[in-house]
Amino acid sequence: MTRPGYDRRRTSAIAVALSLLLAILTGCSGSDAASTKAGGRVTLTFAWWGNEDRAQRTKEAVGLFEKRHPGVTVRTSFAGYEAYVQKLATQAAGGDLPDVTQLDYRQISQYAGSGTLLDLGPYIKDGTLRTADFDKGLTGTGAYEGKRYAFPMGRGSTGFAYDAAVFKKAGVAPPQPGWTWDDWVEAGRRISALGLKGPNGRDYTGLTDIGVNEDAFENWLRGRNKKLYATQHQLGFTVADLTDFWTFTDTLRQQGVVSQAKDTAQISGAVEDTPMGRGLAATDFNWDGPFLGYPPLLGENVHLAPVPTTDGRAGQYFKPTMLVGAGVDTQHPKEAAQLIDFLLNDPDAGKILGVSRSTPPNRKIAQAISGGLEGPEKEVYDYGRKIAAYGTKAPPMAPPRGDVVLQVSFTRTYQQVIYGMQSPREAAEEFVAEAKRELR
């Protein structure tokens, strides 16, 4: 037996609760759906990694694309490399990859292999994506199991940025193609012996410690006729090779030829964080695209030299600096393909983008912009031609999935060496063991 008054109270209480609940639930949904197609307009998302300079140029090019395609709005976002890679993996897992996505060569196997990238074949066939003027050496990259998922945005190679004024002061001749690792060490020794001081009275060293850099190790290995990966599941080097490399660099550190541990540990991928960028070293290993970051910090004395050789055997090679693809779940594949084509093949876009992603893969555009380049940009362009003329060995296969992780581990494991916590051999054993787990 219940009292009618209580019943009414109860009913109204339930009603209030339900309406509150409904309000909460509706509040949660419905905010996302509206964003892609507002008022008949198409909104594309486009994400890349890179520095401020690249961001400025890319946004400008995107602006031009929007002007040419009045119905399309492009929402852009960019981040530093490490943060970008991490965010992209989470987005890919959630089926939420940006419509147009910049990708690293390392990511292609993983992203294409797991079906998160759009097959661009149909858009090549119908002429939306033009490839006629592409550099033949690069056409293979971005394909996976016979299908085309991404296009290279630039062709780049590794090199050494060096401060020519300091080299001159130390009486070292500017590095020429074919210089050897011994020459490199000798240059470093002489510069360190000058006893120059960096900011806060810190010692200025000749070289940056390249032991943290997996790409540098790969170049060094290739000069010795070995490679980083033998297959998708096997390393192409042994513990002994890596021990040799880390002993080589760590000995130079102990002799004061390369940067100190705490400065080497600060290397993050941004030019500003490298010992050279911080005014503490005269050379730095890097890709030719990021080279553009040094002159603004250090002046016009900074130039780009090829990677040293082992008895004349060069280890460096050309690879796509980065690629561009489309998310498989994009609502507007046609427009995404148009944007990719625009970034790669439009002469005006080419002019805006310049060599911010190293030498453009479209030869006509590369040719067209080369006349207008000056200073460091011209140097990057000329460097590409110089290396091509000088001859490099064929690039290695696309790195296996695990390489994204191993690249970071390489750096961290070497830090154990420079802080004296492990011997080069112990560290090499630890890295190789991790690599085996990663590649299985």
Added chain:
Amino acid sequence: MTTTTAPPRPSPASSKTAPRRGRRLRQGPAYVFLTPWILGVVLLTLVPMAVSLYLSFTDYNLFDAPQWVGLRNYTDMFTADPRYWRSVGTTLLFVVVAVPLKLALALGVALLLSRARRAKGFYRSAFYAPSLLGASMSIALVWRALYNDGGTVDEVLSSVGIHLGGWVADPSLAVFVVALLSVWQFGAPMVIFLAGLQQIPTDLHEAAELDGAGPWRRFLSVTLPMLSPVLFFNLVLETIQSFQVFTPAFAISGGKGGPADSTMFYTLYLYERGFSASHMGYASAMAWVLLLAIGAVTLVLFKTSRSWVFYAHEGA
């Protein structure tokens, strides 16, 4: 128990409550009102926990469907991954350093504040403030700047002849930068200590004083035993929290746990395995081991508490 002179407040449970029978009837609306919370617990806590338990037995890289690997994640963790054990060691070092320091500081300040006569409110807020600010990213970044090469701490120590350089870039000191940041946020245990101190009957102190006990003796024989339940509560809470230290370490090392893994705490390594290395299965396994380990440590604390925690109502 209480020694306050305020008149006793009428208990809300007295006299005018609804008849017993109404209670059960009212449960319907109660559950409806609770629905948002229940949904939250089920969807955001219980289901993810179950999924993570399943994932811990798989190889899951976010891209492809999880693959069952049995106990491999666990065996890898315990037998093949030296970085895992380094992260355990770093975390234990942090707990052992940060928890006692933080509790000692909190208790010390609470003792001072409980005696303060003027501007009590101001001092309490001032000492509590770091706990509010400390959780933020910006403080961690300020902290990093303080302990960097040529930062304030380096300059001050150098001026008195101690040349340590930047702590952040030194693998043997970096962990203490994070520990100090945590110790500095002693507000929460301090407030609890303060409340505990107010509960100690003043007649106990007066009696001890009459017996000729000095301040130190009174602290050891009256304050500490009477405060031991509160101390125990804080100890358990802080230990659990310290095992899960993440944000300050992430911010100070730029998310890398560096230099040379010296601030790679357990949770940071877990995060790195999961989100940077895309080994969600391994990360899930790590999370479950952490849960069990914290449970075990808490259990041990409870066991030892029997010998040192004094509950007033048990005695006398």
